[in-house]
Amino acid sequence: MSAVVKRFPVRLDLRHGVIDMTHGSGGRAMAQLIEELFVRYLDNDLLRQANDQACFAVSAGRMVMSTDGHVISPLFFPGGDIGSLSVHGTLNDVAMSGARPLYLSAGFILEEGFPLADLDRLVASMARAATAAGVPVVTGDTKVVEKGKGDGVFITTTGVGLVPEGVDISGDHARPGDAILLSGCIGDHGVAIMSSRENLEFETSIESDSAALHELVADMVAAAPGIHCLRDPTRGGLATTLNELARQSGVGMVLQESAIPVKPEVLAACELLGLDPLYVANEGKLVCICPQQDAQRLLDAMQAHPLGRQAAMIGEVVEDRHGLVQMETGFGGSRVVDWLAGEQLPRIC
Amino acid sequence: MKYIEEFRQHDLAQQLSAAIRKAVKPDRSYHLMEFCGGHTHAIFRYGVQDLMPPNVKFVHGPGCPVCVLPIGRIDNAIALVERHDVILCTYGDVLRVPASGRRSLLKVKAAGADIRMVYSVRDALRIAQENPDRQVVFFAIGFETTTPPTAVAIRQAQAEGLGNFSVFCNHVLTPAAIQNILESPEVREMGSVSIDGFFGPSHVSSIIGSRPYEFFAEEFQKPVVIAGFEPLDVMQSALMLIRQLNEGRYEVENEYTRVVTREGNTKAQSLVAEVFELRRVFEWRGLGLVPYSALRLKEAYAALDAEKRFDTPAIAASDVKGCECPSILRGVKRPVDCKLFGTVCTPENPMGSCMVSSEGACAAYWSYGRFRRPETASRESVA
Amino acid sequence: MCLALPAKVLAIYELTDMAIVALGGVRKEVSLALVDDVQVDDFVLIHVGYALNKVSEEEAERTLRLFAEAGLTAGEPA
Numbered sequence: 001m002s003a004v005v006k007r008f009p010v011r012l013d014l015r016h017g018v019i020d021m022t023h024g025s026g027g028r029a030m031a032q033l034i035e036e037l038f039v040r041y042l043d044n045d046l047l048r049q050a051n052d053q054a055c056f057a058v059s060a061g062r063m064v065m066s067t068d069g070h071v072i073s074p075l076f077f078p079g080g081d082i083g084s085l086s087v088h089g090t091l092n093d094v095a096m097s098g099a100r101p102l103y104l105s106a107g108f109i110l111e112e113g114f115p116l117a118d119l120d121r122l123v124a125s126m127a128r129a130a131t132a133a134g135v136p137v138v139t140g141d142t143k144v145v146e147k148g149k150g151d152g153v154f155i156t157t158t159g160v161g162l163v164p165e166g167v168d169i170s171g172d173h174a175r176p177g178d179a180i181l182l183s184g185c186i187g188d189h190g191v192a193i194m195s196s197r198e199n200l201e202f203e204t205s206i207e208s209d210s211a212a213l214h215e216l217v218a219d220m221v222a223a224a225p226g227i228h229c230l231r232d233p234t235r236g237g238l239a240t241t242l243n244e245l246a247r248q249s250g251v252g253m254v255l256q257e258s259a260i261p262v263k264p265e266v267l268a269a270c271e272l273l274g275l276d277p278l279y280v281a282n283e284g285k286l287v288c289i290c291p292q293q294d295a296q297r298l299l300d301a302m303q304a305h306p307l308g309r310q311a312a313m314i315g316e317v318v319e320d321r322h323g324l325v326q327m328e329t330g331f332g333g334s335r336v337v338d339w340l341a342g343e344q345l346p347r348i349c
Numbered sequence: 350m351k352y353i354e355e356f357r358q359h360d361l362a363q364q365l366s367a368a369i370r371k372a373v374k375p376d377r378s379y380h381l382m383e384f385c386g387g388h389t390h391a392i393f394r395y396g397v398q399d400l401m402p403p404n405v406k407f408v409h410g411p412g413c414p415v416c417v418l419p420i421g422r423i424d425n426a427i428a429l430v431e432r433h434d435v436i437l438c439t440y441g442d443v444l445r446v447p448a449s450g451r452r453s454l455l456k457v458k459a460a461g462a463d464i465r466m467v468y469s470v471r472d473a474l475r476i477a478q479e480n481p482d483r484q485v486v487f488f489a490i491g492f493e494t495t496t497p498p499t500a501v502a503i504r505q506a507q508a509e510g511l512g513n514f515s516v517f518c519n520h521v522l523t524p525a526a527i528q529n530i531l532e533s534p535e536v537r538e539m540g541s542v543s544i545d546g547f548f549g550p551s552h553v554s555s556i557i558g559s560r561p562y563e564f565f566a567e568e569f570q571k572p573v574v575i576a577g578f579e580p581l582d583v584m585q586s587a588l589m590l591i592r593q594l595n596e597g598r599y600e601v602e603n604e605y606t607r608v609v610t611r612e613g614n615t616k617a618q619s620l621v622a623e624v625f626e627l628r629r630v631f632e633w634r635g636l637g638l639v640p641y642s643a644l645r646l647k648e649a650y651a652a653l654d655a656e657k658r659f660d661t662p663a664i665a666a667s668d669v670k671g672c673e674c675p676s677i678l679r680g681v682k683r684p685v686d687c688k689l690f691g692t693v694c695t696p697e698n699p700m701g702s703c704m705v706s707s708e709g710a711c712a713a714y715w716s717y718g719r720f721r722r723p724e725t726a727s728r729e730s731v732a
Numbered sequence: 733m734c735l736a737l738p739a740k741v742l743a744i745y746e747l748t749d750m751a752i753v754a755l756g757g758v759r760k761e762v763s764l765a766l767v768d769d770v771q772v773d774d775f776v777l778i779h780v781g782y783a784l785n786k787v788s789e790e791e792a793e794r795t796l797r798l799f800a801e802a803g804l805t806a807g808e809p810a
Contacts, residue, residue: 202758202759202760203758203759203760204757204758204759205757264350264756264757265756265757265758267350267756268350268755268756268757268758269758271350271353271737271755271756272737272755272758272760273468274707274735276394328396329394329395329396330357330359330395331357331359331362331395331396331397331400331580332359332362332363332366332396332399332400333362333395333396333397333398333399333400333580334396334399335393335394335395335396335717336716336717338696338715338716338717339696339697345441345442345444345445345466346441346466346468347440347441347442347707347708347735348440348441348442348468348491348495348734348735348779348780349386349387349413349414349415349440349442349491349495349706349708349734349735350737350755350756351738351740351775352738352775352787352792353737353738353756355792355796356795356796361796361799361800364799364800364802365799365802368802385734387734387735440780468780468781469780469781469782470780470781471763471781472781491734492734494734494736494779494784495734495779495780497766497782497784498763498766498779498780498781498782501763501765501766501782550734551734551736552734552736552777552779552784553734555736555777555784555785556784556785577795581799582795584799585795585798585799585802588802604795605795606788606791606794606795607787607788607789607791607792607795608738608777608785608787608788608791614766614767614784614785616766616767616768617766617784620765620766
């Protein structure tokens, strides 16, 4: 922890205190919040300079920038919280271009009345995630809105990164004949969230798979720089991501259901709620589309990494002017895996 | 998952597929109606039709209590929330069903109304207990499977004196609907829909038993096989129907013996009979007015009847012009026969219930079945 | 329609007529108000938080055998 000159007569009451409008007004209260909470945890040279911006040198090459707003509820869930999620989510978006993430920024919109104890927990979690990933949060912003106008806290993170030479990954690069690879089990995050929502109570040991994927991506790019597409299947699940890629690239896809890894408990939870795991959110998985000849090398690289142990080839890209994603079911028939229509709601019928 | 995964086995599917191909007579076709949305879902999700010979066609019936819920009843529910400021508790299925004026419970919820999705009617009871100064209304829907839980909850609410809880009852009855379809002019006289046999609903039958279907088999001379809702159950049941048709039999057979008996769940039946009585008539979307097809709370439970506590006028709301839900629900037309299908009416923008509910014929066909892969699309396999 | 699933009874609370059931490792609390004579290790069909019926293990086995036999005796009368 950095040596902070004691400028505030009374420390923040992190156990019982709450956010009030003064914490966003730009005055002493806000300065104290930043120093005693945000900087204390997210601590790094750039952040400690306490400017409204962070200044850093960039090497020549292509830069990548990505931003993500996080509004998840509940804020705390098995396997993570909105803090760690906001770090992982943006790191992953940057990494899906093949880029090495360099820096993060974080903007907080806090609701009046939000407990400081919760904020303390969230920011500590963010800091742990950023440190583990080796990517610092170098600048940020705080605003406070009136009670009732926010869901506790909203966090927006932006990340920048550098794309290595020879890497050209984009959603419209999939070609007929390409292999479709998946880094691991689907549905964990969505099921973890649902298990902690009211009125859907069921007990499960499933935790969110929220994780930073940039090091896995680095290994993959090193193994096969000619990767065509990378994307992490977050909201809307694997099915939505594959449909997006199919549309962007103007191709179709054929999947093998029996090749798609899903944990038994996730399958069971989905059965109970009448949900299809293909549409359930993930926060620590990626889809990779690559030339067929690179597939085995990539799978080896993925399986060698802790976040890719269950990596599998789940299908291939085909020509299809309708741009459909189809699947050979484990049962022996075939079905279309369509876009998600609205939010997937649990059903009784 | 025991008793689930064994009924989805690939190898058994291949064997049953071969058996069905051997059993069918090449000179005729077999139109088999699955009444139950769960069967529609299984057929599409697992691709069962790919394992059937071309002359076996599945006809999708109305078996979705959400699909047959008239628009006016959703309008009533919306009015309850907007005009009476109740907390409306509902199953997820109903949230996206289009009501009048292109509204839906989901849209009304987004605008700030206190509509809460529940997994069980027990959650609605709990919400009523936790909010004693608010009125809580449970939007009860479903066929005979879902009615007994509502009956238990109503009795519990009464026993506990839960004065702020009431039920907006839209429970409907399966046999009445089957009869309505079989008696409809299209089926009886004009012959434009030929239904050769029925897959009996899985879980409705677990409550009412297989006995109620004996009347239909006899009266209309159509075989009925009560089918489990896993894909192997559907295939085995198809085989049993095909065999009956080949032999000129029209009996009620039970494939789902692991759960269904002839008598059904008598405890559940008597609980339902204690709390509910038949409405003389009820409007079903697509089927019109069907006599003795729906339930309402008995006088003894009038205090818990939302329709008595609040003003819920009968609203005659009509379907969107061009929407073929009524014909599709009867199996008279297919989703592709509707001009709105895939053009104006999509899952993102549903015009009628058949598209909104994932059990609806249109939604299932759209999500799972359209533009099938050339190698597998050689059969015209979906009726 | 009627999404109902077979789940194994892990524990029974007689006072409240409730049970803890498990489906593939996921546990849920359900009401036993609609069924009688349920024992631990029985399988019950659950729907909207209620057990609707017991699942007969013998009938389940018999049904699976029927599927297997269909392949062997294809074309013969039922």
